[in-house]
Amino acid sequence: MASIEDVAKKARVSVTTVSRTLNDHPYVSDKTKKKIYAAMAELDYYPNNIAQQLRGKASKMIGVIISYITNPFFAYLVDSIETTALESGYHLVVLQTQGKHDLEKFYTEMIKKKQLDGIIITNLETATPEIKALIDTGKVVICNRYIGNERLPVIHIDEEEASYTGTKYLINQGHKQIAFCTGNVMNTHDRRFKGFSKALKEFKLDFDENLFFEKTLDVEDGRNFLRWFAKQDSIKRPTAVFSNGDQVAAGIISEAHKYQINIPEDLSVLGFDDQPIATLTSPEITTIRQPIQTMGEYATKTLIAKLENCPLPANVDLKTEIIHRESVHNLL
């Protein structure tokens, strides 16, 4: 690989001048520039980005920590982050934890090793002092969710409001026994559960603990829910389920076909996210749309602004919205 020195020799100038040409420094004569460009082309020269970084240039690489890229929610989030990052000249490293949360520490150390300029963490599990320090230096931004109970700046939708509105919608359709699925374990800090409880309370409905489902995240969890449902006495069955995402909803709907359970007549299913799958099942999924793209874009712009000490992007409203399709039945 040709180095800047090779170029300098071939063009019969100093490395300083070559470097200046590379960096569009004003004080290089056109004649010299031409010579240098010719030499570069001849040698197929590309500046060694590593050497540039050692001289203080940013790596222009940011990371995103996610659980699974195969989860469409994250695929869409990563898409939006990658696209936004590229616009500012950054490349994106995908860091999957696959549920192993000890990898979070390993990944964030990449900042200290200078491999990465910054990181976007989605669904932070625990805020270690290291991560908090990194947040303070502006090299880490949290997006989507933070499970712990400390106050931390997180870019997210209003989970409580979304879930409150969704639950109220179900209640207004005449549902009184509503199952609730969460991706976490039971946790009073869970914002979606808070919104759910608030709506219930408002309508003086009791919450039945047997209708609470923990760690319900993907298609298979949805299928399992339906299998549980099928086993219940018809009187004890919930009439609706607040599923924790369209993947879960799709699993419920698909499995229902096998048990001759009619969706939505026997069970109304409310999704979350509004992923493409929501229009591919039969019936299609009524769901709470989440502005994934805007969220990813805003998180990325915030991180890059912090990295470059620029003014932060204007606040955006991460509004959610109920998309009415076919999986919720009106009992009234």
Next chain:
Amino acid sequence: MASIEDVAKKARVSVTTVSRTLNDHPYVSDKTKKKIYAAMAELDYYPNNIAQQLRGKASKMIGVIISYITNPFFAYLVDSIETTALESGYHLVVLQTQGKHDLEKFYTEMIKKKQLDGIIITNLETATPEIKALIDTGKVVICNRYIGNERLPVIHIDEEEASYTGTKYLINQGHKQIAFCTGNVMNTHDRRFKGFSKALKEFKLDFDENLFFEKTLDVEDGRNFLRWFAKQDSIKRPTAVFSNGDQVAAGIISEAHKYQINIPEDLSVLGFDDQPIATLTSPEITTIRQPIQTMGEYATKTLIAKLENCPLPANVDLKTEIIHRESVHNLL
């Protein structure tokens, strides 16, 4: 940020000794090591990976060029590549072209700039001399597909065989008018089309050009196909469609509900890939399973072996298989 020199000073040894400790060099006394570790901890020292790279260490970053991460096929491929790479200590940079193939050049230049050790290209469009040179140096591996007609080493399934077998299966179920969807434009080098034609010829069936559908890639393209189908006279309609992936198949099936067209009675749909969506539609999709995970793993191991001058991994058989579900009707 503390540097190796800071550590050396604090531990009262030379930087050489610190470096040796860092790299598990044998000739450092335990006593010295202890002092050094203590100093490192106190200073929260992390070796600057950039400086290490400038001294010849690999960046341990590889890239993968894909069109869209939101396409589940690529999400699964990237998942498998990332997981395999991490096992060898490599991190993965996701490089989306989003259809803009001029980005391929920009991305491969990251190798020359030393930002990336190597790259896996999926669906290479055109093999420029630069890319061919990179393949020769072992820094680029092509995975999945190469559209051009030069002979290039590509890690892929036997597309022709898969498509031949799938088509024969449809014919054996009594189908004679079979529509064919491809992601590309009409191209006699298209392996799937070759396999399709071969099966047709074998059974002395004519291919109807009107049943050939170009650039059919995603859910929306599937919906469009169904809309076209619904408009045809029943006699002119194909009885089956070789869709170019489960996304397309899912779009067809979903749209069929809206047009009162029964799948598979009115139209048999054969998918490709065997993605999770294949069990979520109603009816579920009969499809040709593709070993995406094995393919990603093998491509990654091959690239890393080449980068590290190790023996290449043993050849694996990337076998495809028809998964029988509900979307193909037996006419006999």
Next chain:
DNA sequence: CTGAAAGCGCTTACAG
């Protein structure tokens, strides 16, 4: 407009 030289933070051949 141009160049010599220091230095970014490491590793390693050489010397002890």
Next chain:
DNA sequence: CTGAAAGCGCTTACAG
């Protein structure tokens, strides 16, 4: 077992 010094390929303050 330990250390002084060169050098990886750049950029930049300084001098001209």
